[in-house]
Amino acid sequence: MNLRKVTTEAKLMLIGIPVLIWTMLPIYHLVLFAISPKDQAMGGQLWPDHPTLHNFEVVFRQQHHYLNFFWLQMWNSLVIAVATGLITLMIATGAAFAISRLKVRGGRLAMNLALLTYFIPAAFLAVPMYKTMGVYGILNNQWSLILAMVTIATPYSIWVLKQASDKLPYELDEAAKIDGASPLQLFRLVYLPLMTPSLVAVGTYALLLAWNEYLYAFLLLSSERDITLGVALGNFLAADDSPWELLMTTGLLYALPPAAIYYTFKRYMVGGLTAGAVKS
Amino acid sequence: MASVSFSNIEKSFGTTKVIHGIGFDITDGEFVVLVGPSGCGKSTLLRMLAGLEEITSGTIAIDGRVVNDVESKDRDIAMVFQSYALYPHMTVGDNMAFSLKLRKADPAMIAERVSKASKILNLDPYLKRYPRELSGGQRQRVAMGRAIVRDPKVFLFDEPLSNLDAKLRVAMRAEIKALHQRLKTTTVYVTHDQVEAMTMADRIVVMHDGRIEQIGTPLELYDRPGNLFVAQFIGSPAMNVVSGTVRRAGGAAHVEAGGPVHWPLDRGPGADGQAVSYGIRPEHLTLASNGDGVPGEIIVVEPTGAETELLIQVGKEQVTLRTHGRPRVYPDQKVHLTVDPANVHLFDRGTGQRLTA
Numbered sequence: 001m002n003l004r005k006v007t008t009e010a011k012l013m014l015i016g017i018p019v020l021i022w023t024m025l026p027i028y029h030l031v032l033f034a035i036s037p038k039d040q041a042m043g044g045q046l047w048p049d050h051p052t053l054h055n056f057e058v059v060f061r062q063q064h065h066y067l068n069f070f071w072l073q074m075w076n077s078l079v080i081a082v083a084t085g086l087i088t089l090m091i092a093t094g095a096a097f098a099i100s101r102l103k104v105r106g107g108r109l110a111m112n113l114a115l116l117t118y119f120i121p122a123a124f125l126a127v128p129m130y131k132t133m134g135v136y137g138i139l140n141n142q143w144s145l146i147l148a149m150v151t152i153a154t155p156y157s158i159w160v161l162k163q164a165s166d167k168l169p170y171e172l173d174e175a176a177k178i179d180g181a182s183p184l185q186l187f188r189l190v191y192l193p194l195m196t197p198s199l200v201a202v203g204t205y206a207l208l209l210a211w212n213e214y215l216y217a218f219l220l221l222s223s224e225r226d227i228t229l230g231v232a233l234g235n236f237l238a239a240d241d242s243p244w245e246l247l248m249t250t251g252l253l254y255a256l257p258p259a260a261i262y263y264t265f266k267r268y269m270v271g272g273l274t275a276g277a278v279k280s
Numbered sequence: 281m282a283s284v285s286f287s288n289i290e291k292s293f294g295t296t297k298v299i300h301g302i303g304f305d306i307t308d309g310e311f312v313v314l315v316g317p318s319g320c321g322k323s324t325l326l327r328m329l330a331g332l333e334e335i336t337s338g339t340i341a342i343d344g345r346v347v348n349d350v351e352s353k354d355r356d357i358a359m360v361f362q363s364y365a366l367y368p369h370m371t372v373g374d375n376m377a378f379s380l381k382l383r384k385a386d387p388a389m390i391a392e393r394v395s396k397a398s399k400i401l402n403l404d405p406y407l408k409r410y411p412r413e414l415s416g417g418q419r420q421r422v423a424m425g426r427a428i429v430r431d432p433k434v435f436l437f438d439e440p441l442s443n444l445d446a447k448l449r450v451a452m453r454a455e456i457k458a459l460h461q462r463l464k465t466t467t468v469y470v471t472h473d474q475v476e477a478m479t480m481a482d483r484i485v486v487m488h489d490g491r492i493e494q495i496g497t498p499l500e501l502y503d504r505p506g507n508l509f510v511a512q513f514i515g516s517p518a519m520n521v522v523s524g525t526v527r528r529a530g531g532a533a534h535v536e537a538g539g540p541v542h543w544p545l546d547r548g549p550g551a552d553g554q555a556v557s558y559g560i561r562p563e564h565l566t567l568a569s570n571g572d573g574v575p576g577e578i579i580v581v582e583p584t585g586a587e588t589e590l591l592i593q594v595g596k597e598q599v600t601l602r603t604h605g606r607p608r609v610y611p612d613q614k615v616h617l618t619v620d621p622a623n624v625h626l627f628d629r630g631t632g633q634r635l636t637a
Contacts, residue, residue, distance in 0.1 A: 180382040
């Protein structure tokens, strides 16, 4: 290794280490609270004297009035996130295919109009959305949150998928057409397999967006049995004597599924799937 | 196998007309090459035959059936693309079987056709591989295999060799020609490379600016080009063309190309005083052994082994001479050129059309 390489690496380290610490600090706090007994949680120690898994037991057994529906709320979060991911994928894939491959008239305009909605902050749309869901009569129904999340996730997803599908060589469509493929067969047998990495990325994006959502979940759902775990976590802060150690334990558990999802799907997010299709 | 006929084909993209009324027939089993410089409309014509472009006006018929409104998949054609367009997520075998699977063909029949095609193309060892694991030439063969298994009425090739390196191109050229001799399927082949056109075609259609310049067998085009464009497009190195005026009065007939430069002419076409383009192929120029002939000065000597090409300044113009063997000449040497008037091509200077007696 020569000197220049060493200095380059040193500079990168100089940036990297603070960033790492900055990122890890909240997680460290989360873990610290989760393994501390109640009386020591706010003690300001770097590591508890008697680390314990007791908090996890309380959460898993739902032994606190804030946690009466822990498992149900975790399930709610999961159902809503997965449904949002799948529905967004279905809509965005269809739209991207129509705009990018079938070149439907007005497709680009529709996409740009959809993207235009991002000029309005989602928070401003919360009240109109609440009203709309009221008109549909699905307030306090999880479908209202799923639909709201799909609405927010779709424009960006369409755009990402459209960009990705523009990169697929058009000759493949023509070859398939001459080989006798109908548009649906083209979609299913050629387009979808080649779009897999982008589909996984977009699906994960929509799923995590819904999993992390607080404002809309808080507004649209109110029954303790319907709300997501994220909203339930917020409710911990309703009282003066919040059980911080339980809040942090639940928070830690809440953070695990996204991490698991990310690592499961990461291997599908690879480039180079179209290698060998056409001479580039 | 089938005949193909184009009649009065026109094509516009928006307000830009790119093909201006083209008509010709291809007979059953014929290998026809559409050739011309880029932008001449040859690929567009092929894509209209393939059903990938709308036909603005006119009709295309395959085996007597007008196919203007028939979808690509129902035209019974197979196409090989310049970029191969292989399905990257399928193995070589699946790529070849794809069209038959879509048609719900009998699996045993599919297997048989794929194995037959892969034997013809020497792709047997690669059936389980993916396109990304193949070389350019192998990919091109897979693209051909995909066409062969269909056993279509017409093969369409859209510049299939342009992406290959020079050596492989020559090899694949021979393979495609051999394939056609074996299968005898009507073939329409598009290329911008006149050498490909000359070596492969039964008949060549030379196109330029959306029009047909000339149709004929390779040697017809070479020996009797109908106009200046074809004369200069077909043949490598290109035909020498010199501007001059026909002189028939007194002495031997010749074309006067400025000063003492007199290119010989025989009785044939060209009236006295007519402005013409005088064409002579490089191999029809010879160095005079004595002092007779058209005077010139050698600029460059290019030996290629079997042949030698000389670039020679004659009057205001430069001409190329090609000769077998290795003449002992050097740059700046004064030489004289002789021409057999029988090999001369005369074109009208204004219209570029060939002058015939």
